[in-house]
Amino acid sequence: MIALDELVVALLDSVPQDSGDAGDGMRVEIDEVAMTLPVEVRFGTRRGLEASAPRGRHATGFDRPLQLLTVAFTTRSAE
Numbered sequence: 001m002i003a004l005d006e007l008v009v010a011l012l013d014s015v016p017q018d019s020g021d022a023g024d025g026m027r028v029e030i031d032e033v034a035m036t037l038p039v040e041v042r043f044g045t046r047r048g049l050e051a052s053a054p055r056g057r058h059a060t061g062f063d064r065p066l067q068l069l070t071v072a073f074t075t076r077s078a079e
Helices: 004-013
Strands: 018-021 026-029 032-043 049-052 067-074
Touching (some): 004 032, 004 067
Antiparallel strands (some): 018 026
16 A cells, blocks of 8 residues: 555556657657546555555455546646
8 A cells, every 4th residue: 555646646657648759650649648446545554545456356345345546637738
């Protein structure tokens, strides 16, 4: 488990910013991405919420219920 804000930053770091260039004949720039994923959340020893992606696809009756985290990242134009 890590702090919830650290999880959000890790998600942002996993998004590719752009791909390709003039030499490839194509360039893709991402200006917005939204994602929803299940997370395990708890209050830990640190201040605030701690969260992590689920450990696996299988669950037991003893597992905490998963919550859904929805985030959207938008690139600001340089104008």
